[in-house]
Amino acid sequence: MLDECPLIVAANRDEHYDRPSAAPGLYGSNPAIFAGKDLLAGGTWLGVNEYGLLVGILNRRLTSERAVPTNTRSRGLFCLDLLALQSAADAREFVQVHQASYQPFTVLFADSREAWAAYNVQREIKGRRLGRGLHVFSNTTEYDAQSEKLDRAYRQFSQLTDEFRLNPCDGAFWMRSLAKVLGDHTLSDGSTDPRDAICVHGDISGTVSSSIIFYAQSEKRFHSYYSPGPPCRTPFGEALTFDVR
Numbered sequence: 001m002l003d004e005c006p007l008i009v010a011a012n013r014d015e016h017y018d019r020p021s022a023a024p025g026l027y028g029s030n031p032a033i034f035a036g037k038d039l040l041a042g043g044t045w046l047g048v049n050e051y052g053l054l055v056g057i058l059n060r061r062l063t064s065e066r067a068v069p070t071n072t073r074s075r076g077l078f079c080l081d082l083l084a085l086q087s088a089a090d091a092r093e094f095v096q097v098h099q100a101s102y103q104p105f106t107v108l109f110a111d112s113r114e115a116w117a118a119y120n121v122q123r124e125i126k127g128r129r130l131g132r133g134l135h136v137f138s139n140t141t142e143y144d145a146q147s148e149k150l151d152r153a154y155r156q157f158s159q160l161t162d163e164f165r166l167n168p169c170d171g172a173f174w175m176r177s178l179a180k181v182l183g184d185h186t187l188s189d190g191s192t193d194p195r196d197a198i199c200v201h202g203d204i205s206g207t208v209s210s211s212i213i214f215y216a217q218s219e220k221r222f223h224s225y226y227s228p229g230p231p232c233r234t235p236f237g238e239a240l241t242f243d244v245r
Contacts, residue, residue, distance in 0.1 A: 005169045006112045007215040010157070010178040011056060012198065012231065013045055014139065016205045024211070024226050024240070033083050034224065034242040036209070043076020044083070046211055048222045051086040052111045052244040054213065055079050058139050060104035060119070072101045079107065088114045095125045106137055112217060134158055148188040149196050156181045156198075171239050175212050175225045182210050183232035199232045212236065220244045 002008075013036075015021070020039040027033040027047065035047025046056040057079040078100070082091045091109040095118050106119045110130070117137070118127035136154045140147060160177050167173045184198040200206040210231040213224045221243050225236040 002164060002168060004217050005214045006217060007054060007110055007115075007213075008164075008174070009046075009054065009056065009211070009213045010182055011046060011211050012182050012200070012207045013209045013211070014195075014200050014206060015208045017208065018204075019208075021209070023209075023228055024224060027080075028084075031084065031086075032242075033080075034222070034240075035080075035083065036211075036226075038074070038076045041074035041076055043074045044079050045076060046213075047079070047083050048213065048215075048224075048242055049083050049085075050243070050245050052215065052220070053083065053085060053087060053091065053109065054111070054215070054222075055082040055091065055107065055109045057105050057107045058137055060106055060139050072103050075102050075105045078102060078105070082107065082109055087111055088116055092116050092127060095127055098125060099123055106139075108137065112215060134161070149198070152184075152186060152188075153181070153198055156184065169214070169216050171214065171223045171225070174214065175236055175239075178212050179210070179227070179231050179236055182212075182227075183230070185232065199230050201230065206230065210234075210236070215244075 022037040022039055024034060024036045027035045032050040033047050035044040037044055048054045057075055085091050085094060088109050088111045101123055102120055108117050115130040116127050117130055118125050134157055136150050138150055187196045194200050194202045207230045210227040213222055215222050221241050224240045227234045227236045
């Protein structure tokens with residue numbers, strides 16, 4: 001998005017309320033990984049590593065796709081597989097040859113040079129390179145499906161671009177601005193489905209945490225902010241930093 005900070009991520013984690021997890025922290029040493037941890041299956045949903053690679057994975061709702069066997073591998077473990085690599089280019093090659101059965105997902109991987117999105121159809125994983133600029137993703141069934149929610153999120157995030165340029169790599173300012181969007185409860189016209197909001201409050205699942213990460217090019221360092229609950233009512237903690245080789 002910006003020359004000094006080429007990679008900025010703002011993400012809500014929507015999950016079942018009873019699924020245990022741990023806040024982002026050091027995760028392994030070869031390479032060193034900074035990520036949250038799913039305490040049920042052992043994987044992660046979002047993390048960075050010492051080589052400057054960022055990986056995040058989204059579950060896609062299973063409605064229109066052909067049923068997937070229940071004995072599939074955890075999607076969070078696939079996220080960890082990618083975080084063990086050294087670059088987005090390595091991750092792209094890995095997904096091209098990787099063969100395993102997963103529930104539907106969209107995975108994003110990026111470094112300071114390139115960014116990719118990939119999704120699975122049965123055992124095949126398809127990917128496309130992302131251009132410079134803003135990209136918004138959700139857990140819709142179809143990878144490239146458009147929705148009013150996505151359009152609304154895109155508008156809100158895009159309105160911050162000029163503010164960011166006037167406040168280059170001001171992490172505290174960026175965190176406050178992005179947190180307002182992540183905590184938005186606006187629904188689509190006529191909708192009563194809480195999943196139409198950016199910040200979701202359902203009966204058995206919803207937004208359980210939120211993360212804001214940006215990479216400072218000159219520092220060779222990730223800055224990470226984490227909210228251990230829905231960002232509408234749970235403050236983000238102080239920035240944690242993670243150095244890149």
